[in-house]
Amino acid sequence: MxxxxxxxxxxxxxxxxxxxxxxxxxxxxxxxxxxxxxxxxxxxxxxxxxxxxxxxxxxxxxxxxxxxxxxxxxxTGNLGVSFMTGQSVTSLIAERLPVTILLTTFGLIVGVVIGLPTGVYAASRAGGRLDRILTSAATLGLALPNFWVGMILILVFSITLGWLPGPGGPLFSSDPLGSIQSMLLPAVALGLVGGAEICRQVRSAMIEDLGSDHVRTLRAKGLPGMQVLWHHALKNSSLPFLTIVGLQISRLLSASVVVETVFGLSGLGTLIVTATNQREYMVVQGVVLVMAVLVVFTNFIVDMLYRVLDPRIK
Structure with missing residues (x-):
């Protein structure tokens, strides 16, 4: 085929x-x-x-x-009209969607930057002190709620230190740079849990691959340990990594509802909360449908990437 x-x-x-x-x-x-x-x-x-x-x-x-x-x-692109504002649901979603997409993208980047290297290093020192520290930190990260992490980040970096803007932020369409700056803290709050999960999954996949015959053969040929670790073993663990990244995108989209509310971002999360409180059927249906379509097409793209990375998959 x-x-x-x-x-x-x-x-x-x-x-x-x-x-x-x-x-x-x-x-x-x-x-x-x-x-x-x-x-x-x-x-x-x-x-x-x-x-x-x-x-x-x-x-x-x-x-x-x-x-x-x-x-x-x-x-046909007609998702109805908001009976509170008289604005079309499609235009409401188009106005808020870039904020949610940016937040989810930044959250995924934070999760990969944190989870991938820590998972690789934990696997390379499996059973050692560093491995125990990293896996314990990853377990703790999975247990921390996004909204609690968000509030702590606001308290420390916005209120106490004043390094980053606090809750609220402009729409991406009106002020792209300001919108991106306002998403730094929410992206960290959103991405920490994802990073913890990526760390655990990468570690498990890498440990299995590092114990395989072909890795022992590469080491016996004298290849540097870092090359074996980052080039060969990590490449062979790409499918489990891609799986968890695809799952994280779906989780980040759903978690963005809470994070956007905590940080006062004008994304789909705050829109759906407001619409639910006002019993706006059309708005809630439109937002949830768009998010469902995003999740389905994300899974489709991940499925196609499986076949690119490993042609043996049918």
Whole structure:
């Protein structure tokens, strides 16, 4: 099977996944307590006014008709309109999405920079004092909540030392440099847990590979230890590393909701929290659908990279 044919086959196979994801998003939103018509009209609205609002929102129709209407419009880029602001959901998401993408990217970079070298060095000294220190630190990192780490970073680096800006920040579209500066602390808060997980997984994969016959052969031929470690052993552990990176992207997207709220960033996280509190069905559905699509296509890209790194994978 050629790569292009395999690419097309895998691309078509994600369509049922996207349909299922959209259906789950639609149904879960309907389980949220409360009536959006009450949120719009107020506590003392008449039944006639409530019925009128439900008709305008389309939530008086059967669920299957609501779903077909919503998903049909979504395929054309129309995710509805926010009934609180009157702004289209698509424009709201387009305005906030760059913040979440940047935060997730920076968080992933922080996780890789922390986790990859520590995992390699821990594996090279398996059972030693450095290995025990690094694995203990990684275990502690996995146990630390992102929001707690974020608050500590704000207290130390923003309030006490004044080195970096505190909570809040401009939109990327209006001030790209200011937006990037405001994401340094949130990226660290987001990436520490990912770095701990990468460290543990890389260490496990490297220890197994360092004990293999081909590594012993390379060492017997006189290759420098660092070359064996970083070039050969790490290359052979690339598939487990790629797997954990792909999983981390999905985790970082979901964790960004909490981190954005702690740091007051204007991303998809704060948008979905606000929309949920206001019972804005259309906004919540649109945001969750976009995040689900991002996760599905991330997994698709990782799957394709498997086949690039190891052509034996079918």
């Amino acid at each position: 050629t790569f292009l044919k395999m690419f097309g086959t895998r691309l078509l196979s994600i369509i049922p996944t996207l349909i299922l994801a959209s259906l789950i998003v639609f149904m879960l939103q309907r389980l949220i307590p409360g009536d959006p018509a009450n949120a719009i009209a107020g506590e003392y609205a008449t039944p006639e006014r409530l019925a009128e609002i439900r008709g305008e929102l389309g939530i008086d129709k059967p669920l299957w008709l609501q779903y077909l209407s919503w998903i049909g419009n979504a395929l």
